[in-house]
Amino acid sequence: MGTVVTKIFEYRDEQIEALGQADITLGAAMQRLGRVERVIIPDLFAALVHAIVGQLISVKAAATVWGRMQEQLGEITPQNLLLYTADDIQHCGMTMKKARCIEAIARTVAKRELDLENLRELPDQEVIARLTALPGIGRWTAEMLLINSMERPDIVSWGDIAIRRGMMKLYGLDSLTREQFEQYRKRYSPWGSVASIYLWELSFE
Template identity: 65%
Template structure:
């Protein structure tokens, strides 16, 4: 079985020191935790499929389904997925809605109607807009692509429940308003993605 290539999100002392200086509460947590690695998928199509699989389910369930997909369907490429049926994709343990969405995107790419490589030339907002125009993909999935594939440096997703939970735990909040979230996000900028990596970790501790 050929597995999808992965790597760690690339960041170092510069980002860590910046965040520690601008936010002492986050900084203290970062010091205590040490460097947190975030595994990402550099391939745009495989990462997009992975993000769709990950909608509204636990990280553990994603791992199981992802392994099963690679076992059953082979390499996660547009060519390979486009020739499957939605039923075959669904049988890996996802909903028919997600299976159809994945199949449609693979076929759209195969027909030359969508070039994911063009995303690299777009701003974060444009990537979100372009991906959200595809059926079954919303802002959260697009933001996960920005972090977990494209390694964009400044993404903190309001739509990600684990990130919000991490913020609430970190700052001892019972609730979190969009306004509070935006204030923290601005503090983390331009290294919001590294803050997100730590907030994810904090939310699961």
């Protein structure tokens, strides 16, 4: 059985204070919730597969599939996953589209057609551009890699339904326009990722 190494997203009290000053409502929510820990996956390939697994399904369902993948397939590395067919990957509980996407990306990385480690040197938008060129990878998946693996400091994803739900709860809104979202996102900058961690927490309360 493979066990993917995880760690906690690192952020400092000064970032919490800066967010609280930038947005009083968020500051009050952060104070009430206390320190929220976000588990991330430092390995970029494993984190990318994890993000693909999580596309358009609940956090709970994604956790089930992710656990099953590690039990049935072992290590989440390109070389190991290429020992299996898309059918084998699908049998862990995902759609065939996702299984084929994971298989294709494993092959791309194994052949060194994509060097994931090089992404660490690039700015956020360039990382998103490189990743969305891959099959089955949209902006949300790329943004999840930026926050849940690279620990980039300023990611707030419009494509994440839980983040939008957290925002609506926080500000007492019945709906949220893209324009409103962008106003809040700019207010949180440059510590949008910490805001995201709290918005996720709020969305599940």
